[in-house]
Amino acid sequence: MPTDFTLPELGENISAGDVLRVLVKPGDTIQKDQSVLELETDKATIEVPSSVAGKVKEVKVKEGDKVKVGQAILSVDDGGGAEAEGERKPAAKEKEAAKEPAKKAAPAAKSDEAKPQKPQPRAAARDAEPAPESDEAEGDEADSDEADGEEIADMQPDVQAKDKSAKPDKPGVKDPSVGPRAAAQDSEAQARPQARDQGREGGAQDDRKVVDINRGARTPAEPAAPAREAPPAPAAPSVRRMARELGVDVNQVNGTGPGGRISIEDVKEHTKRLVSGAGGGAAARSVPLPDFSRFGAVERQPMRAVRRKTAEHLSAAWASIPHVTQCDLADITALEELRKKFAPKVEAAGGNLTVTAIALKVVAAALRVFPQFNASVDMGADEIVLKKYVNIGVAVDTDRGLLVPVIRDADRKNIVQLSVELSQLSEKARTRKITAEEMQGGCFSISNLGGIGGTYFTPIVNAPEVAILGISRARMEPVYQKESGQFAPRFMLPLSLSYDHRVIDGADGIRFLRWVTEALEQPFLLSLQG
């Protein structure tokens, strides 16, 4: 009897992905937990392990397909339904457990348990709609609703530059157990498809109403005294209720009616804007295109998740940030000698002593001297958020697009440590083992295009950060020497600093860049001032 394997829930707001490669073919015998699919989502590349075992009868997806959670991936002939039958039991048991009052368990934990029992993806999404306050705790539940498969949360920062050391690198088939994501997903992958089967058999329907009602429970605050500072948003009860269901704060919605009254349409419009990321992306996408076939042959390719996110994120950053790019030239002749001298030492430690690694150290120090570069702008609150931590993202070119792994606490690490970490993270990014977490929380980005060439460029600030340093290829140039009155060959590194003019003035921009330049020219300055 053939059994279908459907795409299990992958967690973390992931409802769909692009098939990068299919790892099995008809006739293969697969084991449970064996990877059958490499899936690219906008969070990370995931290897999908099978929850069924047997001989592959049919593979129902191919490379480049967009698949959704619940969609059939392949079918296997397992020589009878015995195993599948056996597996349903634990699922059913879990369902009992979930219904059982989980008194001791924290509400969030309880709802996690209860999740796999949801009979229908739609119903699940509806019930799972977390209260805005509990988004964090329940991040992985939101939005399995296919109707608006766009993800709102956790936009992964992308920049348009490439790391010097980045090389396209075709990944091989990987061990499914490697990487936290793949591992985490094993247990879910087993439980969920069965739960879905269970639902199809009926009987689970009645549970919908009550199973999960503690979802979104939170510690009650003091009985709420209505806050009166500003009049509450002028929206009818039906509109307020809908906003709440969509997870939108109705007070943030711009009302277009008389007296600023908020209509259902206003809430929808606001939600759309949120989803498309500050509106810039939506505008960029909606530009009408001519019929190119009039001019010649064209081919249309689906935009992959990473590309789409890059497009949306950069459009939003470009639209919302008034950019200024300031350039400078650093004489790294001395630094280059030091770099070559110590490179073997760093290599022995497992790292690569690159200009990027050294720039990481310099920028980390500079961010402490110029705190306004380690900031974000909160226009809604009329506030500038100053960060007390120094996490720096480094753009890495991979064959699925640009990724920006983040080096945490860069200010507290020495150059050897930074080199090692950078090498490891870049490798993970290129081999698709990087997790979403490892690409979050950056304060500042560095983009080094020097490996490929070029002089200066104008990097786009990786919002919500406020500045980015672009590094181009260093070259030998004749530089006038004041002391000798002659030109001497010096190794010169072009630097391009883009910053958010809302919070950084031009004078500060060049002060920051001068500081970085001088630190690169006089490495001792780092120890002196940094």
Added chain:
Amino acid sequence: MTSVQLVVVGAGPGGYAAAFLAADLGLTTALVDPEPNPGGVCVYRGCIPSKALLHVAKLLDESRHAKAWGIDFGEPAIDLDKLRAFKDNVVKKNTGGTGQLVKVRKVKYLQGWAEIVDAHNLKVKLAAGGEEQVQFEHAILATGSTPAIPPMLKVDDKRVMDSTIALEMPDIPKSLLVVGGGYIGLELGSVYAALGSAVTVVEMTPGLLPGADRDLVDVLAKRVGQVMKSVLLETKVVQVKPEAKGVRVTLEGNVDPKEQVFDRVLVSVGRRPNSKIPGLERTQVQVDQRGFIMVDEQRRTHEPSIFAIGDVVGEPMLAHKASHEGRVAVEVMAGENVAFAPRAIPAVVFTDPELAWAGLTEAQAKKDNVAVKVAKFPWGASGRAATLDRSDGLTKLILDNDSERLLGVGLVGPGAGELVAEGVLAIEMGATATDLKLTIHPHPTLSETLMESAEVFFGQATHVYRPKRG
């Protein structure tokens, strides 16, 4: 042993609304209350019986007033037993109705007293004897409130009454002291005054009905002053001593004599939440300093399986607030992401004239420094009020300064309690003065005063000449 998805403790207007909605949504539901039928304080000894009596009081007042219109009914003869029977019958009709609704909805009704065993179990000591264990997935505590009696007024004498006793109408006392100038004292005081008692009201604060705007209260106070023997503001009762010929009361404040004797005393200084639910300590439910069960905006307590609604979770202690909360709690259980977030909870005092308000008051706006504009329409300009020979009413709108949006509404006059509903809807919908102005209201009705108040806001009221300044 009963096992249900939802048990509601307390069958007042909050509790039974919740239980009925739960049943309508397909949850197995039980409802626990000491009374034989749902209704709670509201129906058994609150809103409903008092309104029946107030209706009669109004009729008495109007029949007396009719002399001015050339009709003299003479002094009315009052048959107290019959009056009491009318009131009891009204209660019976109501509770009989809710009892029927329990049956048709297949809600399991347990008449008795609940004790919580743990977060998923309670036991009910049945009124008919015996005990019933109830296992539940979720519970709603809707135990309501009871009249509060301050220690110095705690006298073991049936002539010192709370609202419950006063509604039973043991007799029509020659003299009655009402302690507390809130809505309960004024409503019941009006009833007894209409029936012929000489009523004295004492109120600790400088005004009646704290919370309502003074311009509205002034209209009511004027009439109350005529109906009652006296209204003593900033006056306190310091001692109550039952004596053979009456209750001797010592007053403190601007009053003379300080000692007075009354046939009966009605204590209506407020209500306290019934949060001393047996076994509550076996759950994580928390109670605040004032005795209210603490809940979040979805009416969840600190115990995940237990919700609480109504008087027991906080002010205002009003039936319509409780039933709305009850429905919200049940919808939350049904998986809806909803919250108790009203823009306005109307308050009505059913005296004659009635006084009603909703949303922001002028006084509150001043206190919170909210920039508002107030538009008033005196009923002296209302044709309908003139036909009723009641031109002393007032309608006022509290509007947002910039957007002209309606933030609050207040009315005093006959029927104010019915009229306020339009204001509540307008506030909830985010209506502006223009919306009210452009909505055609039927003529001749008192509802026109809401429309004309909005016209006053623009300085263009048909029946009031008050050009807009500046």
